[in-house]
Amino acid sequence: MKAYRIAIVGLGPKGLYAFERLLAQLGKLEIDKNIEVHLFEKSGNFGAGEIYDPVQPSYLLMNYPNRNINVWPSEILKPVVDNRLSFAEWIAKATYSKDSNLNDHFASRSMVGYYLTECFEKLYRAGISSYRIVKHRSSVVSIIKKAGVYELGYLDELDAKDQFLTVNNILISTGHCSWKGQLQEKEKPESTSETRKSFIPFIYPVDSKLSPIQSNTQVAIKGMGLTFIDALLALTEGRGGRFIKKDDESYIYEPSKREPGKIYGFCRSGLPMIPRSTGEGKKPYLPVFFTLRSIYGRIVPGDKPSFLKNILPLYILEAEYNFYKVAFHKRGLNLDPDDDVDRFRCQILKFHKDYPNEQTFNFENIFKPVDFQNPTYNLGPLAYLRYVMSEAELGSEKSPFMAAVLTWGNISEQFSAIYNFGGMTAESHRFFDLNYRSQLNRISYGPPLTNMKKILALMEYGILNLDYSKNPVVKRKNNKWTLKVANRVPVNAEVLVDARIPTNTSRDNWSELLIGLQNNELLREFIVPGKESYNTGCPEVDRSGRLIDSKGNINPDITLYGTLTEGITYDNDSLSRTKNNFASDWALRTAMSYSNIGLNSNIKTLRKI
Template sequence: MNDNSIYNIGIIGFGPKGFYGFERLIAYLNEAKILNTVQIHVFNSTSFLASGDVYRSDQPEYLIMNYANRNINSWVLQEPFSSATETPDFVTWLADNGHKNTASGKYAPRALVGSYLADCYQYVLDHLPSNVQVVTHIGTVTNMTKQKNSYQVFYKDKATSRQEVVTCNKVLFTTGHHSFKTQKSKSVISENKIDFIYPTNEKLKPIFSRSLVAIKGFGLTAIDAIIALTEGRGGNFEKSDTGNLKYISSGDEPFKIYPFSRTGVPMVPRNDSLSTVTDLYFLTEDVVTELKKNKPVSFNATLLPLFKKEFYFSYYTVLFRNYGHQFYYDDDFKVMEKQVKYFHEDYPDSPVFNWKAIINPFKEKSVLSTKEIQVYLQFLIDEANDGEEKSPLMAAVTTWHKISPIFNELYSFGGLDAVSHKEFDTYYFGLFNRLSYGPPVENMQKIVALCNAGILDFTYAKSATISIDDANKNFSLQIDNGQRTEINYLVNATISRAKEGNFENELYQNLLENGLISEFENKTQTGYKPGCIEISKAGNAIDGNGHVNTDISFYGTPTEGITCDNDTLSRTRNDFASIWAKSTSEAIKEKDERTKKYKRKEHVL
């Protein structure tokens, strides 16, 4: 039984987003000088608190970030300031702790980021207000029910496997991806299929040496899986005099690794350069204000043409400069196109901006070869090494970094019409991620080296079909031209996102059945359900009756689909944590005032 004099708060899911909510809550509670006891119940599936599974500190060092050191900071400069006396950004923390590669533009191991996050959590714990207690629960939360003015949180304790119940007054959900299926398909049941690769040293361990492995996906997770199965098996990459990498086999890696995806197009790698184009010229403040007035917005008719112009301007700004010229902006886009026309007449061998080639250079090809992809990978590596200052392509694709926050404002809470909303979720989200949030150059160089070593094979890279042989439990991979190979292991290296009609995680399904949440629907035109929770603009749950419940809030991945691109480490994107922390502190303060008033009355009596 919980003591009624104690105010109980639950944070369900305690990776970086859970920590950010916790840090803000402690800051607000510290400022409010509340007297009553506050218990904060932290629920997480593992003991890696604040880092979560993505940045857990027991990962091997070869799994590195695609986010430069300078971009990582667990703290915000906003009032109320953190109660912690130490608030170092990641670069400062690296230097203070004697780590190598502390340069702001380098890419650190993810495990090191996890250690940083864990330390930041400890800094806050070391300076808790005297009336605040933190209770940790390691296990899987499966359900939550309402009981009068509080909520019962049910979780399966990891250590004992028993179901436990904790009563909370307010709850913040910062869980990971919630839209995976609970009913496993026949192929998932196969012991030769690996559905989630992290932690890689545990999940990929069953794959025996000299086996044939298919990897579904060609994104960051797939690259992690490939490196884990090669370098992680004792292989080495050596740098040649030309700067290229050569793979030295250990003999313990698979015989062949076959990545495959819908398009077969790899991500654009990143280097440590800073953007040279800082402004947006078509998505101006005035334009965005006008678009907000006219929601819902059409993506294809209104936004995409503006995005293409921004990419175009960034591309030619760098290309012109490479030839000693300046590309001038003009309100009339046709004037700019004339500049480009005259430029290419003067320099006919210079590269031409081609939107279709940028988004999918292999669109017209039904089948790809390893050589074709290898040549394209080397082209991307060379462009990334040139950086945004010299490479027109890199300048163009990184334009999305500047567009993304503005687009989020237009996208969120049904800002696009339903058709556009669905099209962006199913196609353009992945496209822009592939263009702008790729792996460090070093990782892509490793991929090329593995191709040269004959271990990585892209024969089945595009639109392959996978089937399982019921008799021997092996898989087969086949492409349109009929070419086929048997596979010993299938690794799913895709990350589940909210999808239409796929609202099936046990916890969220139970919340839905209990009437505590509802499913968001974009009701314009034909309607579209992205498979996410409906929340208010403060991040509060909207229940089955359409009422806003300020006791239940969501932050991060659970809001994906009603908001866009909730970067795991961002303190500013869709910051429902600060709103939640402030409102929770105010609710406790009100209860505190009522308690003090009641005690004064008792004293008078």
Template sequence: MSESERHSGSGVDVAIVGMGPRGLSVLERMLVRLTEEPAASAVRIWTIDPGEHGAGRVWRSSQPDWFAMNTVTGEVSLYSGEPDGGPPRAGAGPSLHQWLTRHPDSRLSALGPCDYAPRPVFGQYLTSVFDTLVATAPRGVEVIPISAQVTRIDQAGGRKRLTTEDKSIVADKVVLATGHPKVVPNGCDDEFLRFAEDHPGATYLRGDSAAEMNLEGIRPGEPVGVIGLGLTFYDVLAALTHGRGGEFVTEGGLLRYRPSGHEPAIAAGSRSGLPMLARGRNQKAPSYRYRPRFVTDLALTAARYTAERTRGSAQLDFLTDLFPLLQLEVEHVYYRTHLKRMKGQLAEREFAKRHLTIARENPGAVRDLLVEFGLENLPPIDMLGMARPFKGEVFASPGEYHDRLLALLDADVAHAEQGNMDGPLKAALDILRDTRGFLRSAVDFGGLLPESHRDDFLGFFNPINTMVSAGPPAVRVSQACALLRAGVLTVVGPATEVRTDPGSGRFALHSSQVEGSRRLVSTLIDGRIPRPALDLDSAPLTRQLLADGVISEYLNGDFATGGLAVTPAPFLVIDGTGRPDPDLYAIGIPTENVRWFTQIGNGRPGPLSGFHADADAIAADALAEARVVTSALAA
């Protein structure tokens, strides 16, 4: 007899596989709906995860506190509604910042809404949300946590049987919210693993969350290489410096690093040769919502209409149909913010009104408008140039390259400190975050032509967008500069190549654009989070579902995206025959490239955000279709 069959009485069973933030959001919205419309029969919600329920693997509360969040506390909430004076419960609970104000640790309770919390503290918040949801579930609803990994899902007489290591659960509806995958080795990954196995002095750490990497085994002074200069790179730096007892101190207005003597010698590189740029100091209230002027629903409808007429397909070409609109939006904010600083609000409003009209109807006259308002000498917003600043440059030595790199990063930190509303550059680039909803509506579910999706959006724009708008807090960039100046960190250069060196038994990093840049390292760390790739996912459950044709990879024409195929909301899984399964849903990272930017692990306070709306779509469909609530809920 299965575990769920041991529970007496009739009713409906819903299983959520994966209880990180996405699974937690589905649970929260189910409980909201079951509170608003009481169930007609008993409801059991099974939450299944081998790790902490609420935090999952990536946000576990046991990780070191030198790993920081990348979103300010005031913009983070797992409750889909704000506190209303009553006890916290589904639909009404505190944001991360509000929860922190009551934290017993005074260092944490003092964090403001524009500060960044340690990652394990967010994990504590997530587990507290889960515990609160379980404790306050409405009458007739039971939430049953199972600490296990689901290894199979099979049909069982019109229901679904979920198998774990030691039990089985039968459910009417199943939600897959499995989060970041662990992928099987392939390509260079496999080559580096085999090299490390054959050379006892070499170690290779595969890409993952830095908290999951075995960094403790790295010896003081050991030469270490890091592939990638993104967010995981910053986490690895923190673990190998601050986490080893080093200190960052301000001396003469400049951040300096005082080594502990336990640090390794770190060499890092990437295609761009540039560490991810800093976010602007946050100046936006949690409830802030930007109103786009160019990237609007009307503009998207017009673009699809034109594409249909001219190309015979409503699918868009990203570079032709969408990128120019994004560029206009970014430039609009850039000019307005500069003008506000120079001449005040009245001039800004007058310019904004005229720029909206001229940029749409007579783009060639924009230059005259800039001259009229004294903006003609502003450096242009060149997102590609910012993300790839060293293209075509050759440096005579690592020192020459580092001088150039430090000057660029110091300037970036200065821009970030001006803020994401008062600083023209960071205010403009922050619009790329504020308009993600528009981009999702434009590109999700095959909204782009296959080759444009693959090459223009994912290959060209996505890395640039990530570099200039989704970076770390400015303090992390300042710390990287301090480590460069202290000689603890070396950035190898742009177009970094990583190879094995059998003669030395080590890995070699080299940039063809920097003379003398070659570095031999005994430990190599892949500082890149693996991209979702359904056929490479090592999870037994994914492999079984794919082999049995229960799930399938989403294809946009001839472009195999790597994402798990789902319908538009409520995100029903599409099987190997192309049919949606009415009882199986998927949300979050496994569906990346079918949808875009699914790695966001939280909602925002205020009006229902996309994060919570996605969860609510699943909750509404699962509960309505299972006939556990009144027909009014299904409507």
């Protein structure tokens, strides 16, 4: 019997989780196992991928506390290896740390990478005793179906040769690389070296990608999310600058004279992310207003909920409840945990009557550069940054503002259950994706407070300028970039850095692999039906992650997992083992599929005898 070949394309964290479940399921089989497992990871960092490269600079921090990182699942079927440590346990052992707060810290991405690769090596060593496991430092660029099996075309990263492999079963977990179609075009060599030096379309790995930027140059950075922070730190701390901590835990910046002369950050909203302290998210959260029962109880059975009519109002109520829960507590009062809106409003009215100077909740102000205590005018970039940092220092148990801001992260699981697989109306999906997704990411999934203190120090020193941060007009002329905003003199930058992570805004962003799958009719775009159907820019899968082909048929042999499904699913955190977990179902199906083939082969062999 020919070997049954399984391929995992993309061996970052999601591919690692799938590999772990696959070995666990295959280990249950009681028939002879003639199995090959082929693992494709172009970075060579098996288990960590490109984002969690173990050799990246240590100043690039996670925005995910240590307690949430654990390769080993809490499932009935146990992993095939012993001595399974969570990330925090692994750090304690590796560093001999006795820090009781280690669970709450934000580690470097490189440290997470070391953990992930070590877990992979444990699994790899356990698996090679039973199966042929092949590691390919390669990019899979095509998948073609031929006579019931699949031919993978891949490019070896070391010798740049095109190669092919026939496989039976495939899981694809290529993460953000899935949406690098346009980006790859931008990264191609252009006509002159001067043009290449003036535009950097992607910052990772930071050491090599940002190296063309010379000291004392003027730099503009597009995007002000987590990648923006990484770019800033790479151009300052990464070039020998020092952040010196003061007694009040704030920083001052001491330059190295090798950093840019000025850095201009900008994005559509013009606002930085709201940071989080280490203690956020430790306690389980039980929604009061934003429940599935409340949402579906307000619509006709069989209808889909509307984001504006059925979902947003309950989110606002939930944020308002969290805001006042803290405000009441600061006055020694308790807010009744009751989902009766009228009673809730009565409590709020009485509270403001008794305490007229207390700040009033205004949902729109969550997204504006204002102080909740005095929201009559907009704060400047420096003042706003100081405000949100002071609130983050207090945390969501003491700051009504932070309690409201972090509400979305607490209810995202409930929202995912509604959003996934076209659960809202087409108009709602479009409206949410275009108007709310990025705003909610900015306020809910911000960086650790330590990193934002460094950003503040760079502003106070004067190297970082956010005066042109709100959606400037950007024009290129003579290999320079001009930033224009109303009521300010335009400024020029020698280099423009795009500090945004690729997303699936349309099929134009699809990778070569996805485009090939579509051209070969193995894939189609997920479209939410409606009066005006919505093209999500995401490949369509069923609720187990199995690919849907051009004719609407389920392909049991190809499964997508992780960021690649963002748009048909929501909130695919790269390190989560539970959110939109297609790995466990895939591993079980794969083992069952091989088991059936193995049993049939054994029957044929007996008949021949």
